Amino acid sequence: MYRKILIPLTISACLWLTAAPMSGQFNIASPDGKASLKLGVLTQVQGEWLENADGKTTAQNLFVRRLRLMLGGKIGDRFTLFLDTDSPNLGKAGPNGMRTEASMYIQDLVLTYQVSETWKVDVGKLLVAHSYHSGQSAGSLLGLDYGPYAFITSAPMGMQAGRDYGLAGRGYLAGNHVEVRAGVFQGVRGAGSRNSLRTAARVAWYPWDAHTDFFYPGTSLGNKRVLGLGVSYDRQKDFSIAGADVYLDLPVGGNAVTAQVDFARLDGGNLLPSLAKQDTLFAEAGYLVKSLKLTPYLQYSRRNFKARGAADEQTTQVGLAYWLDGHRLTFKLGIGQIERDGAPDRLQVALQAQLLLF
Template structure:
């Protein structure tokens, strides 16, 4: 649940060339029901529902969004043959980097990374995801005294005519300190663990390729404080082929840089944080279509800078989060045909509670 205010253009900058007025409201976000359990000695299940849209937001016709039916967000079965080989089947979170595999209940910042999720969020996205989820089979295991983790999966991905190439996603990670074996990772551990993980990942379907490297550090630096750092770099492209299953016109060539940094004060239960994301598009000619390449790149590039303060009443059971985030874009001046950098702000006060 949260109260929010944001400038016109924050979500759709090209409809509001100048950041002027602020919208405001109260919303219900991520109202989820989680169910899980052990079915046998080696088999377990997990099911999670969610609201597909934010209650309290504005509909396209100007009315308030108040009647929202729950959807199945996750529905998966996991069988642990050995510690080194497990299979997870069903609808599950899919990503080639650690940030994209985090639990929403334990985020460091106010929300997930924006630019690392642009093509896998909704059914009309290029990869036809559902809040980062996809249907398929994921193999996972731990080796070398649980220091090394692998995830290798095959998923449906985008469907054109049900004869599409499948989507393949994988990640290799090495844990230098404590074990990090949660299926959905924590965005911060509040000083309760010592974690240093480096990962490499890939995500590919047909002409689409996405390669990622990520680093995560969560470490107590004193009896009263711990630092959390999460960083990632991605290169992705929809390719240049023009076949039926090509992603060339839906995913331009681009890079994404991502950074989150926070510090938890144990005595006061406060955690300030900052975040930075940069999306730089460098499209191929075929990806831009009839639009001038330089103009296309500027229209589709952008950055996010933000910060906030978390207060934990009961660790992740109940917490209050205040955040201010800005998004910057290149906005075209129709009179001069030149681009001007515009920055739009958003402020959230978010109350989150979680029990499972």
């Protein structure tokens, strides 16, 4: 057991000693300044030690958790574009021992038109947020990764990481303190593509600093004072998700606290029979010691099925994030336990290094 924890700690120490702060962006602009293009990359490399379901052996993997190529652009004052690709879990072996081969797909394609100072319209392959957490950018997360149920509808719907094709509007009211989102999406088309379209909406209130970007940011590392209260609803035919969440990012005496709680009630109905009726909960909290660039954090996830006798499960993780150069260059260590009714508990140890240039 101690050997499983010692290996990632040793790797982590080596990475910290050899790393150096990085910065910079790659921009191209037209001579008149009315059009511009920005290029970037997100890379996360990871080592993972996870006890197998039998509780007797351990799966060990060194792999690329995420490799994203990013492109941002604008034309004039009203049109903006964000596009990124993803190649997740490159080289990671599954239960059968076969490694994930290189594959790349469009993760996000967000074309935005600024209707007014208050309203925006987005079209493309969009992230449909059921909560603050599921709407966050992967490059600014507090912990190692998203909670296990952040994108729980993706597999049943045949989509990737919570994305869907569609059209959505965003409004920022009351001095940007109230956010309203509503959209229409493809969802599950069915035979003959005759299913009704998927609809989703979200309302959030930010009494302090506000967010006006498409993706929700993670921890600001003590640079912002944010409190967010949100509710969401997503529906197609008899499938539905209702959610509520609270997010806090607060400077405290030169340091900072980041925390959130996200709750969702899901029912796949006849449209998504593999998505049983259930409640999910995600909670996390971290405390940044700014002088050390360190954030110890705690994450907890749980899902409870409505059906009697179904195996409920929960995951707990304690971790440490080292912000060598903010979110540009970060190292994270997480040690957690996965518990499921009727099955052995499983220990998970993961170490991740992130490089973000954008």
